[in-house]
Amino acid sequence: MAAQSKLPTMSAGSIKRLVSDLTSVYLKNRTRISRTMYLTLLIALIHRIRGAVSEQKASSVRQAEARKKGTGPAPAGERKKVELNREFFRNLMRLLRICIPGWRSKELKLLISHSVFLVLRTLISLYVAELDGKLVSHLVRGRGKEFLKGLVWWMAVAIPATFTNSMLSYHQCKLSLQYRTRLTNYIHNKYLSQMTFYTLSALDDRIKNADQLITVDVAKFSNSLAELYSNIAKPVLDMAIYNYSLSRSVGGEGLFFMSLVVQLSASVMRALTPPFGRYVADEARLEGEFRFQHSRLIDYSEEIALYHGQEAEKDTLDKGYFTLIKHVNRILRRRFYHGIMEDFVIKYFWGALGLMLCSVPVFFKVPGVAGNTMGDRTESFVTNRRMLLMSSDAFGRVMFSYKEISELAGYTARVSTLLDVIDDVQAGHFEKKLVSSADTEENAEVLRGRGTVIEGPDIEFTDVPIVSPNGDVLVRALSFSVHPGEHMLIVGPNGCGKSSLFRILGGLWPVYGGTVRKPPFSDIFYIPQRPYLSRGSLRQQIIYPDSVREMRDKGATDADLFRILSVVEIEHVVERQGGWDAEAEWTDVLSGGLQQRVAMARLFYHAPKYAILDECTSSVTLEIERVMYDEAKRLGITLMTVSHRRSLWKYHENILQFDGQGNFVFTRLDAERRLQLEDEKEELDLQLRAVPDIERRIAELTAA
Numbered sequence: 001m002a003a004q005s006k007l008p009t010m011s012a013g014s015i016k017r018l019v020s021d022l023t024s025v026y027l028k029n030r031t032r033i034s035r036t037m038y039l040t041l042l043i044a045l046i047h048r049i050r051g052a053v054s055e056q057k058a059s060s061v062r063q064a065e066a067r068k069k070g071t072g073p074a075p076a077g078e079r080k081k082v083e084l085n086r087e088f089f090r091n092l093m094r095l096l097r098i099c100i101p102g103w104r105s106k107e108l109k110l111l112i113s114h115s116v117f118l119v120l121r122t123l124i125s126l127y128v129a130e131l132d133g134k135l136v137s138h139l140v141r142g143r144g145k146e147f148l149k150g151l152v153w154w155m156a157v158a159i160p161a162t163f164t165n166s167m168l169s170y171h172q173c174k175l176s177l178q179y180r181t182r183l184t185n186y187i188h189n190k191y192l193s194q195m196t197f198y199t200l201s202a203l204d205d206r207i208k209n210a211d212q213l214i215t216v217d218v219a220k221f222s223n224s225l226a227e228l229y230s231n232i233a234k235p236v237l238d239m240a241i242y243n244y245s246l247s248r249s250v251g252g253e254g255l256f257f258m259s260l261v262v263q264l265s266a267s268v269m270r271a272l273t274p275p276f277g278r279y280v281a282d283e284a285r286l287e288g289e290f291r292f293q294h295s296r297l298i299d300y301s302e303e304i305a306l307y308h309g310q311e312a313e314k315d316t317l318d319k320g321y322f323t324l325i326k327h328v329n330r331i332l333r334r335r336f337y338h339g340i341m342e343d344f345v346i347k348y349f350w351g352a353l354g355l356m357l358c359s360v361p362v363f364f365k366v367p368g369v370a371g372n373t374m375g376d377r378t379e380s381f382v383t384n385r386r387m388l389l390m391s392s393d394a395f396g397r398v399m400f401s402y403k404e405i406s407e408l409a410g411y412t413a414r415v416s417t418l419l420d421v422i423d424d425v426q427a428g429h430f431e432k433k434l435v436s437s438a439d440t441e442e443n444a445e446v447l448r449g450r451g452t453v454i455e456g457p458d459i460e461f462t463d464v465p466i467v468s469p470n471g472d473v474l475v476r477a478l479s480f481s482v483h484p485g486e487h488m489l490i491v492g493p494n495g496c497g498k499s500s501l502f503r504i505l506g507g508l509w510p511v512y513g514g515t516v517r518k519p520p521f522s523d524i525f526y527i528p529q530r531p532y533l534s535r536g537s538l539r540q541q542i543i544y545p546d547s548v549r550e551m552r553d554k555g556a557t558d559a560d561l562f563r564i565l566s567v568v569e570i571e572h573v574v575e576r577q578g579g580w581d582a583e584a585e586w587t588d589v590l591s592g593g594l595q596q597r598v599a600m601a602r603l604f605y606h607a608p609k610y611a612i613l614d615e616c617t618s619s620v621t622l623e624i625e626r627v628m629y630d631e632a633k634r635l636g637i638t639l640m641t642v643s644h645r646r647s648l649w650k651y652h653e654n655i656l657q658f659d660g661q662g663n664f665v666f667t668r669l670d671a672e673r674r675l676q677l678e679d680e681k682e683e684l685d686l687q688l689r690a691v692p693d694i695e696r697r698i699a700e701l702t703a704a
């Protein structure tokens, strides 16, 4: 296969030179075996010349078209993608390097021992074919003693044969498992570094279901790769050994003629084979989307149930399933017609050719083949027929494996795309559908820019634009600063970019301009409105993302955690849930308010220098809110709060106010004065609303 992948790079001229060299070597060393090899190589090279000539023609057409357009030669990426092209081999090699990382790797050792068993099985089959011929010959000749001896051998061979078969399937499963482990580890290392899991889903459109790719497609790729090796290596080996043995008893010409007819019919079949690889990739994608819709239904079951949204959800699910099934049915139909063609050609047409080949030594004298008695003919016929059956079965499997290679191509394409996109986003290149406003020259200029991020003891934004992943410029140049002890309140209408500011601060979104100065990531802690509760014990909810060992290393104990819980008045949860080690689906077990208190307890456990509180007290009482803010301040945590609650103003020194039109004000917050002004404004608003009624009444009184 490796040789095949290299051959397309040869020009027609160099292949013709190879043919003439080959012919002169053959003419100098004529033997029956070299004749068979010469003819087989000749057929392969004739095929190559055809391929090279058509490739040359296609390439000159491409160049002519490019010249017409004045764009020069087309870059490789723009070429029309075909199933088993160079791209596939390149991707496969890349994945193989991950699955089999080195000469000393366990996978290579497994592959070698698998190959040894493959050779052993072919040799045993060859021996069985000869034994079969001999047994029938002894029967025809009436030699009872030899027949019985042969039968004993037959049974003896069964021991290594059955062991070899079991070892082969064991090796195949083990290899598939090893490949999957290597790939999954490799992908996990990349996917969970540099926040790639976030960037892949939020900042890039190219991968829809990374979860499906990692869990299902990697497993299918590994299976397909392990199966393909035994489904190709064994039949190829079988074909080589059986054809060599056959050529000794039926002659090279017969075998050459048969190979020629088989090659031609195989080429016709290949041309008529639908692109199964693409079908498989599409099917996997549709399966993923369907599964994703179901998992959304589970994730938001409560919200959907309260909206009575089952009809709308059913519509979406039915649509997803219908699209999938329509595609699967299309594949089924194609497979049906393809199956008829395959069966006809491989089983019946090639079977008839095989019978003709077996009859050669019966009707013609083949030089070097001894004896022409009834017994000899029977023995040679039975042996040849068995070898031919096995050889044609092997060839059939190689042919069928074209479908498997196409399927492997489908999985290879999906897994490689995932790796390519991961590499791309890690290098800072994202592809997302932009909003129409991103097309304006002004916004495009912002998007082209790059800002600076520097580490410092405090937080300072200088002329930093806030740009959403789809290119919407929310604020053109934002400037503010937060020094230790100076708590900042952030207010503004929905969607103006309050949370986005934290995404930039947390390094999730790129900095398109200006300068961001911030402390190391470990000094900033984030609490969202809907806190994230991980899987695991109650203890782990409080210390997340620390592990229990990290907690012990920090010198913290369960008693410390209990004290923290008592600050937010939820210490009873420990007993109610059955202790610190109790495990549950915490988002279901704890109410919204309790979850927010757990998140606050988490903040007190970590006690970072800065904390971002994004509407994280919306479900707790004012009293608990006060306790939370007092405790955070006592621990020396500087707070940046997003909230619409007036009750929180008094805890902050500065305010960053957005107007939702791209403008902002950053100033000192005098909570008392601001509250007075707000009260006065509200009163005046009320009076203003009463004016039309007063005017109407005055008019009535004037008229009366």
Ligand SMILES: Nc1ncnc2c1ncn2[C@@H]1O[C@H](COP(=O)(O)OP(=O)(O)OP(=O)(O)O)[C@@H](O)[C@H]1O
Pocket: 202, 203, 468, 469, 470, 474, 492, 493, 494, 495, 496, 497, 498, 499, 500, 501
């Ligand atoms: N992953 C994303 N992809 C595309 N657009 C996004 C993404 N995340 C946020 N946005 C957009 O960025 C804009 C600002 O979002 P942000 O979450 O900062 O709003 P906010 O001011 O916090 O609003 P709210 O008060 O409603 O929470 C919104 O228009 C939102 O649609």
